[in-house]
Amino acid sequence: MGRKAETHCRAAIESDILTSPCLCNLLFIFRLLYTSLQGQPIIMKTAVISVSFLEMRDVIGAATAAQTYFRASMDGCVAYMNTYTIPKLVQNRVRTWYNYTWASQGMLDESELLDKMPLVMRIAIAVDINLATFQKIQLFQGCDQQMLVDMLLRLKSIIYLPGDYVVMKGDIGKEMYIIKSGAVQVVGGPDNSIVFVTLKAGCVFGEISLLQSAKDGGNRRTANVRAYGFANLFVLEKKDLFDILVHYPESQKVLAKKGRQLIKSKAAAGAPAKEEKQKGLALFGQKPPTPKLLKAFGNLRKAGLLDKLKKGAEET
Numbered sequence: 001m002g003r004k005a006e007t008h009c010r011a012a013i014e015s016d017i018l019t020s021p022c023l024c025n026l027l028f029i030f031r032l033l034y035t036s037l038q039g040q041p042i043i044m045k046t047a048v049i050s051v052s053f054l055e056m057r058d059v060i061g062a063a064t065a066a067q068t069y070f071r072a073s074m075d076g077c078v079a080y081m082n083t084y085t086i087p088k089l090v091q092n093r094v095r096t097w098y099n100y101t102w103a104s105q106g107m108l109d110e111s112e113l114l115d116k117m118p119l120v121m122r123i124a125i126a127v128d129i130n131l132a133t134f135q136k137i138q139l140f141q142g143c144d145q146q147m148l149v150d151m152l153l154r155l156k157s158i159i160y161l162p163g164d165y166v167v168m169k170g171d172i173g174k175e176m177y178i179i180k181s182g183a184v185q186v187v188g189g190p191d192n193s194i195v196f197v198t199l200k201a202g203c204v205f206g207e208i209s210l211l212q213s214a215k216d217g218g219n220r221r222t223a224n225v226r227a228y229g230f231a232n233l234f235v236l237e238k239k240d241l242f243d244i245l246v247h248y249p250e251s252q253k254v255l256a257k258k259g260r261q262l263i264k265s266k267a268a269a270g271a272p273a274k275e276e277k278q279k280g281l282a283l284f285g286q287k288p289p290t291p292k293l294l295k296a297f298g299n300l301r302k303a304g305l306l307d308k309l310k311k312g313a314e315e316t
């Protein structure tokens, strides 16, 4: 994006403030108020109109603060990229990400907004916005409702640009995704030209490698997933999911069972062949054989002999 285009973007952001729904609503209410006050004493008109002006000033102030924060963040990032002479192509993608994020949600990080609120308010907001979507997700059917609420509180919202890879086959799965809006495609084959499936809003992906055990590379991504157009995703980290599941053993069983079913059904299309799985493992090299002494130590532990030996040593 050249200087001209950037100036154009800035102008668009500024005009966003003037056309923001909040401000338009306020102007409309202001006009309505003025009309309805016709015939009222002048003191009443003055009081109502001054209060409306104060409200308007607050709305504009809030919008300007958000815009200033956005601009500072984008300018800082552009300066950083220039310092490190990041290729223009990457710089353009970053700028597109900033502009799209601003245009679509009017802020860079939604979670920052809710962070400072008391828990009870965050729960109320999260439940109101997302619980209904979560209750419809097949993977979570049969899970504890409170567990879903706990999950909602840990979600992070993130935007991917068209064509960006969200997960890569063979990588270790560290998070799962729920599509908030937009779509992604599960792809594979030569140059990722085969589209196995297109997933839309409300669908989950990236769950297979999370729900499998790490044994034999089960925690590796079974397919490539690419954003199809702009995709706004919720991310749930594996660590957060497992922290929550500790408190819901029944839901843990439900998810484990579903995980086993998923690997059979879904991953059939994107799952790596056996040799490929081995290759993935080879990235970290063959696991060295356990030395004999350690094996013997392991057997002692298993048999509970270690505890007995410790006890014996304490008694003597």
Ligand SMILES: Nc1ncnc2c1ncn2[C@@H]1O[C@@H]2COP(=O)(O)O[C@H]2[C@H]1O
Binding pocket: 167, 173, 186, 196, 197, 204, 205, 206, 207, 208, 209, 210, 220, 221, 222, 223, 224, 225, 265, 266, 267, 268, 269, 270, 271
């Ligand atoms: N055939 C398929 N249908 C739908 N989703 C799939 C299919 N194959 C793979 N996936 C998704 O692609 C994801 C890749 O990462 P995971 O293996 O963690 O989890 C996988 C699934 O969520």
